[in-house]
Amino acid sequence: MSNQLIKPDLNFVKDVIASGGESLKKCFQCATCSVVCNLSPDDKPFPRKEMIYAQWGLKDKLFSNPDIWLCHQCSDCTAYCPRGAKPGEVLNAVRKLSIQNYSVPRFLGKAVGSPSYLVLLFAIPVVVFLVLLASLGHLSISDIPRTASGGISYAKFLPSLYVDSVFMPIAAFAVAVFAFGIYRYWNDLARANSEARWRMVLKGGLINTIISTIGVILSHRLFKKCDVVKDRQISHLLVFYSFIGLAITTAWAVAYLYGPAIMKLLGLKPFSWLLGESPYPLTDPLKWLANISALALIVGITLVVSNRLKNKEKAGKGSYFDWLFITVVYLVALSGILAEVFRLADIAILAYPVYFIHLVVVFFLFIYAPFSKMAHMVYRATAMVFAKSTGREI
Ligand code: SF4
Ligand code: SF4
Structure with missing residues (x-):
């Protein structure tokens, strides 16, 4: 022995x-x-x-x-x-x-998980956007140009090129950190479960396993097995599909914005439905999807909070890490909806600050995603694929 x-x-x-x-x-x-x-x-x-x-x-x-x-x-x-x-x-x-x-760099993981760094983490996007607005001379509301019809346009406050020059690198950073993290995680799983890895090799069909895992994730059916907190399936489904809706909205808006120029570059006549720069009319399907997704996100995250509070005696109250994510998601959805409401109501003194907050919290959500609770979607999906492909029951 x-x-x-x-x-x-x-x-x-x-x-x-x-x-x-x-x-x-x-x-x-x-x-x-x-x-x-x-x-x-x-x-x-x-x-x-x-x-x-x-x-x-x-x-x-x-x-x-x-x-x-x-x-x-x-x-x-x-x-x-x-x-x-x-x-x-x-x-x-x-x-x-x-x-x-x-997730690398490690210090970011530590910072996102600790309340001591909260102010610093928020200060980064605040400074980035203040510098951009200062460079445009848009720190004072009276200096911000209006649309031809005299309305509020956030594209005049901070042009799309500036917004994209911030968010594109952030998105690329988040994807790279996720990819590297998953690569390291998968290697560790395979190394530590070598016996299971053999079963995987024999079983084959990783693609089929990924597809069937996606099915499990899309239905959230594992939540149905819970007894104490049964309601979590609905709240998680709402949050999950709202994020998908908002991701589609973002891609759709990028197509509206850059589609006409790309088509012209290709020598084609731009489609009339590619509307160009925002704001878009409330009757446009993009706005329907954006607004429905934002409202569903608020409902979903409210249910998450209500379930947590309702079950705190039996299930625990959750950690700082959980509540930070919940709060940021709330702020993203709420500031997005309020920014639209104040723009439509033409209340500039509220519209621009709320839109500024929206930019800050979206930046926070994106850049720290691989270090925050949001990363659980990616790591859980990876673990489920590994477990399933090695014949473990899930
Ligand atoms: S181990 Fe996890 S899934 Fe199982 S009962 Fe406990 S909390 Fe629920
Ligand atoms: S005492 Fe330990 S093993 Fe027993 S139910 Fe509690 S956590 Fe599980």
Whole structure:
């Protein structure tokens, strides 16, 4: 029999506790949690084993374990734990630390996860947009040009070229950080689960697995297995599809803006429906999709908050990391809707500051996405694909 030396990482234990897993040490390994969890497979069930890994500070075992992401934080385990440990919250804390582990630069991950850096993180976009507005001489409302018909236009306040010159590099940065993080995560999964990797090689069909995982994600059907917080499926679906709606809206607006010039460049007559620069009429389908998505986002995120508050005794109140994401999503949706309302009502003194806030929070959401709770969508999807392709039940 070979002896294995286990080196606990006490700093990791402290990090789990500081990230919302303070109930960690209450666990006495009775395994009730693994029995009551409806998402846990029969083969090597979770979260009991993750609780002991976390108590021992075995961070590599946790990070390279897809099960931490197969948990959907239903909190059934938390509700039934006889010791008052909150495995759902502990796994949530571990997932946060996993996101920080795989996202580079590391200091950004630490900053996004800590309230001490909040002001600094918001100060960056504030300064960027103030500098751009100052360079245009648009810091005073009276200096901002109006449309030919005398209305408010945000494209006159901060021209699209300026907005895009900020958001395009940010989007490219976020995609690159996500891609690198997923690459490292997948390698760790494959290294730590070499036996499972063999099953994957034998099973083949990674594309089919990705397609069937996308089906699971689009339906959010795993949330239906939760008992304690059943309502989460609706709220998560609303938030998820609102983000998809807003992403389509953004791509659509880019096509409106640059489509005519590109078609001219190609020697073609621009389509009449490519409207060019905003603002677009409320009757345009792009506006319908944008407004419906923003309203659905507000409803969805309100339901998320209401579910959390309603179930806080059984499921835990959530961590700073969770609430930061919820707040930013709220601010994005609310500032977007209010900016439109104040523009249509021609209240310049409110419209421009609210639009400025909208730009700041959208910047925040995009640039810090790979380090924030938003990254859970990407890491969970990767873990689900890995688990499924290695024959693990999800
Ligand atoms: S977390 Fe609670 S239910 Fe799970 S093994 Fe520990 S004591 Fe038992
Ligand atoms: S939080 Fe829910 S999904 Fe996660 S381990 Fe507990 S019961 Fe299972």
